[in-house]
Amino acid sequence: MRTRVLRGICFIITTTLLFFPISNSALGAEDRQLEEVIVTAERREASISDTSISITAFTAEAIEEFGIRNQEDLQAMVPAAVIEPYDMAIRGVGRNFRSLGGDPGIATYQNGVYSEDFGIASTEGGLFDVERIEFLRGPQGTLYGRNAIGGAVNFINKKPTDEFYGELRTLVGNFNLLEVYGVVSGPIIKDVLSARFVGMNRERDGYYKDLSGNPDPGDYGDENYALSLRWTPTDSITFNIRGNERSYHRMMGGADAAGILNLSQRGGKDTERDTSTYAWGFRAVDPGIACPDKLTRTPYIATPGVINGTSCMITGQETFNFRNPVDGSNVVAQRVTPGADIATTGTTDHYNYAYGHDPARQRLIGISGVEGGDLKTDTSGQQDEFFDHQAMSFDLTWDVNDKFAMKYIFGYTDYFYDRESDVDLTSNPLGDRTFYVSQDTNYVSNELQFFFDPNENLSITAGAFVYHAKIRQRGDFYDYNCVGNADCQSRYANGEPLGILAGIPKVDLFTALAAGNAVDSGGDAPFNCLSGAAIAAQDQLDWYCYGAWEGDKGDSVPHGPSTIGTDLEYQTRTERDAYAAFAQGVYQINDQFALTLGLRWARDELDGYETLFYYAEQTIVPLGFEDTPFAGGGTGCIVDNCTSTLAAMNQALGYMDAEGNILNPSRLMLAGIPSSQSLSRRLDKNTEDVTWRANLDWTPTDETLFYVSATKGLRSGGFNLVFFSGQGTFDAEELIAYELGYKGTLLNNKLQLNSAVYFYDYENVHTFANGVAFAGGYTTNVVPVPEAELYGLDLELTWLATASLTLGFHGSYTGTEYTKDYFVIDPNDPEQPESLFDATTNLINIKGNSMIRVPEFKAGGWAMYNLALSSGGDIDFSMNYSWIDRVYFSVFEREDQSADSYDRLDLRVAWHPNESWVVAAFVNNVFDDIGFRQIEQYGATESGGWRRTGTPSDPRLYGLEVRFKMGAF
Template identity: 30%
Template sequence: MKRPSLWAAASALAIVAAGQAIAQEDTESTEVKRLEQVTVTAVKREQSLNDVPVSVTAFTEETRQELALDSLADFARFTPSLAFSSGDDRVFIRGVGRQTNTNGSDPGVATYADGIYDSSTGAVGKSDFFVERVEVLRGPQGTLYGRNSIGGAINVISKRPTDTFTAEARAGIANYQTYEVEAAVSGPITDKVRAKLGGSFRNQEDGYFKNVAGGPSEGGANETTYAEFQLDMDPAEGFNLWLKADYLDASLRNRSTNLASPYDTFPFPPGYLTPGNAFGYLIPGFTQAGSATTNPGVDDIRKFNVNTPTQSNIDGNYGFAAIATWSLPTVDIKYLGGYRTFDYNSNRDDDSTDVISYTYPLDPANIAAGELFTGGPNCAWLLENVGPVCGPATIFPSRTFGYVEDRAYSSHELTVQSTTDSDLWWILGAYAYYEDAHQESHFGNAAQPQMLAPFGAAPNPSGDFVTAISDLNTKSYAVFGQADYAVTDTITLTGGLRYSQDEKYGSEQLRVLGYGIIPGISLGGSGALAPVIDLTAATVSYTDAPGVASTVEIDPDTGLARRRLAADWSALSGVAGIQWQPDASTNYYARYSRGYKSGGFNAGGISQFPLTDKETLDAYEVGMKKAFGDQLQLNASYFYYAYDGLQAPLDVVENGVRLTRFFNIEDSRAQGVELEAMWTPTEQLRIMASYAYNDSEIRSACCFIDVVDPLGLQPGAQPVGTIDANGNQPQDLKGQMLPRTIPNKLGLNVSYDIPLGASGDLTVSGNYSWQDATYHGVFNRPYSETEAFDQVDFVGVWTSPEDRYRVVGYVKNVFDEQGYDGATGTLTAVPPGGYATTLYLTPPRTYGVQLQVRF
């Protein structure tokens, strides 16, 4: 692991020195705009952002509009050490996050909506029309928040009902045939009850990426409806009750990835259980949806070529939340509870080609081919010597991936915290979380008639060659507490403990079929007589292992193998820190915290080792927050992480079938420097900047197979030991960077206010962001790396006198640069031993205008 860059350290010192000089020069100036004072609830009580002894970045409604921040990916551009991949909906802070979306794996970064845990990230991307503030906390947060958060937490605070009647509406249009409307009314119903009703509709007709086969464009295209209702009540003296209900419905063409490499034209590419698609381009007489026979993504990553369009739907997404606060003379007793349920289903092309059909060529005539369904000779020999008793198979190779997720969960937190103005502040809490999750993955080839009726096995009406299903229940409980004690007027000590207990149990189901891959019944030898063979019994693991709670049973009616899973974990974690505030504008802090994430299952694969153990993280951090007069605010922090048990999903080959397994990476380290600055040199000018340097290293992890480089031949590979029974070369991961750790990242915003007198005010703003090349897998190879990229945005906000009307215009990604937030690789047979890369893409240039009206 590298030392923190001298450039970063020197920059921090230079900025501090410059800030001191600026503050001295402008001490007597009265024309300087005061820095915006942001109040946050990151530590469970209202404090100025600059007084909080943790690393926090907060985005208000005004900031979001001036920077055109619409999504979690936008927040990541301007938040040190925050990374988000929209392609797989995974959040990382300082390299800590969630490496897989498989049922049974917990997020590493917890998302909260109004302090209530939400297992999805949807609330973070909600429009600022409904959101007052978004807070991003970096580092473990277990002693203040109910749900454990080993990497950090993101808290979204809603706009509450108002004390006076208000109404607001927005309407916007943008390129890609996009339009949206938002409206809300709010105000008192009685002197003790306030209400708010709001809703929005958004439609983006055109997608960011073009299907050259003639299908609809994809990426970003959606039709989304959202509604919410709130009640804020004071039913008794000292008692407040807030209730919220919301609903979301969405139809999406949400492509965010594309194959960036040439097609593999081998008849059966590595890992395939059905005939290859691109092989058809080589066969005379093939049929296709379009006309391209090579991958257009090689020359233009925003073009793809498929005959199955992407279609996803979010149905029945209902959420309910309640916060009850009972304020007594010296303490507040608070309950925070929430429930959410949703159904998500998606279907997309899984072969990146538009081939519809082709004729699989027969092998040369051979009387001793050993083909079972032709009595020994192969089909070509029979055609030459017997007659038309067989013929070549017609292949319909369209491969699809269907995904279903039905989830219901509830979160319950009860806290008691002190409210007196004394030297001691404390909080005690108890937490419970329940989740019922159903997940299905369907790798399909339903266009192939034989796939519907496997030989000698149960019917397969779905046409899947792999069906993986899991049903898991999660129960999590915790008790936690934290105290802050002011030893002197300037020094405060912090201590906290948490005990967590997690239980997961449920079942997994698997069915695996193969077409033409079994020797003796091959497509080249048996032709059209070759059947689909059920491989389930030979694929699943019957071995008893940790986490396995039953034997494997195969249902004769469905062909699905099934077994039960169950396990539990527990841990003690905590925090200790010291804060020194020598004056009102200076905040120094140092803290140690221990984070924990429960173990889980790689459910759905019935693999040999389905269980993964817990993760623990020892985090050390020192930081400074310093205001230089009313002009300049500087925040700087350094962190060091000792990370044990990172849960990493790696592909393995078991019984000849490629599956995904969880592994715990034994020992990793990470460190980094984070800088944030806000400077207002004049009444009209504001400059915001953020920078993060992150370095990580796996210290101990051996011995693992890279299925993209099974022989360990790629540059950087560290072969160890002998080749295993499957012909794979194990590798050592020592020295590899942790996935999604962005080495360097910079965000910059410059905004300028132009007074227009009686015509209002105009704010013009420009953004620049840059992020370094990044690895997205534990094997740091070219096929898991994304290159560095940058982005420039321009925003203009006109505000009428008294802020009744507002017009926001923006151009994001002005120079239409292509960015990437993920990459994966696959082994190819053509070229032999090569690899193909799939990239996760960020949006192209977008522009639009929005009118806002307040009544």
């Protein structure tokens, strides 16, 4: 009811504005003309109306007028774009995975310098002191240094001015928002050397309520300082140099692989998070055969399609029904008895981290009808995220003569990033899983460009590009509750309770890592490892080792905390060297037609290394130790009424009593013998190819441009690091884009319409799905889907409706489809539990399915009304509405793996008493409706109860902004 009333009020206000009485003198709309937006999308300054590329551009004035400050503000106004915390996609093409060693797909440039990190560029300084932002749709490469299969984004900062200029800006708002910005610019040596200094500090409290009493996630503290110099020693030579230092900290409120809200469990079947089940997993039962007691099982009878077969049913325990994927029959199942039947544990000591915790804190908020007040979570408080970023860019332009110019661009970026995130999203003292990751990143790029206009009909742009990137990342999954908890520590730091397993060799956690370091430096592993026959795809490994669990001695990864309770740790390194040469020529055939041809050669050399260590419980262990029960293939209970040897082990260790009651919930073994496993491998991947562009322009009038183009794009191959993937590398993907565009200025330069229709033929599509892991089981992978098609429409319209009213509309349709047979394993389907059915029987052909993370429809509109005041000055009223369609986050198109459509309405009023002052009030997301920018695939496995987490859109945000400008502006 409240929402409907608010929407009604908004409609009345908007309608009133549309029909606001206007005097005859105000109707001088013929004196008001659309202003040209100048872009550098083709590396030369040109009007957006004259550029034969589908572009959305925001000038500094538009950024200020619409109050654009972050990624969500941009997403609300860019057709066919989906922006996530770290990455983005345009027309369905981008990076839908965060695998180390992958390429973004959308190239980000800041002041002409390529960056792999869209997330940093798109959040720097709240987009203050930005001259222009350009979103280019479609493959880019014949004019740009880096491959860009899906598009490019240019962030151009303001340059030093030849006259003094200064500006102060302050924002205050709800959630204790306080942002302060300042800029000083002007000449040091008149007409020769000028400088610009920008400083800003941004702070806000979190808007996710942490029910544990820990600091609320979603806050931030952001400082950024930048100094720019512009030197013009002669009329033909210009130097620009810019350096910045940025420090950012927040209690993380969601990101890729770090959802902050619990959305659903068991595919949406549970309305509340389960706090009574200790461990996940099912076993098939025969309702006609009763188990003698909780721990005793009748012989398992082979059943087609069912792992381990069928045994007796425990009287009085809940039953579940599943469809057998092999023959369609009904399979009756019960939950496993923890500590007796093998539970689903993945590669770590997973159990239900919410077990025994306060149900009131374990909210599942769903994905539909969510409002700002529903943003509640429960964490251990380990949500710190921090990065320290330094960057420097330098460019030199030399106008040699009227026909020839050169430009050199250098860029250097160095940053350190680390974060902790509470993976289990509980404050449960019984158990915890915290993820720490740190990353050292270094980018260096060099680009040389040549501009040659031999005559008035021909224009040539050419260049060369060299790029080096080095990334080192380390990760540590550990139990934060072990801090100061001796019983918790004993599980990890002390292997003595496992004395009953005497004779099995042990592998210490950091001994394994030392082995990896030895291999990385060219030495040999310091202990014996298994032969190639011991593991699938062993030929891809430098070594693979395992033995009984010896424990975590409390060391740390570089930069990380000293942790006791590690169950998975990794260290990786990737180095990329990229080389390219490119050229594009535009030939003016006659007054109406122009032909553009472009060519690019590129080579990427990628080198990588990873070493992994993890805890697992082995159901079958070599060296003569007895098989753990019910492990499949006829092992386990094969005689009448036998008792679980897993239960016997837990009883011998004092973790469970003879009746199956859990005595020590922090120590219970769920699958078998604790083991330590480690692997190391070196990887390399080279990609070399030629891409091209052909375009024909037709300008029948000065106000009209039609263009038709065909462009080949490329994304280089990469690595499947960290995920224990059986396939360590993946090949390059290719795309040929066909586009027909129209740009027209109509109604005597009162209406601008830009539109494009396109078709993409996409091959070897990098997407995110499950594949076979090295040590058995399944893991997340980047998989190459053979072929897909994308087709759609982009549309943008700006109309000067009256002398005071401007209206705008933007929309897009993006149709996507995998067009060739490709079968993907789905081990995480709640209707086909991995503990019951072999995942290979749940192969799904994704042909005909939509590509992931692509909304089919996206639309928005805005209105801006200027009211002149008789006392001087004016007031701008603006409204901005956007809507985004349902988005699927897996190739299976399941509802529980999707985000509902959602909309957003922003209102803003700005008073300009004079040219120096601006006072504005704003409300973003007026109706406080919440959508989801990301639905996580990581960890949504049976071992976690198929729990899905996500990162939501911003709640209602409101505030006041004051700007003061001085000097020349």
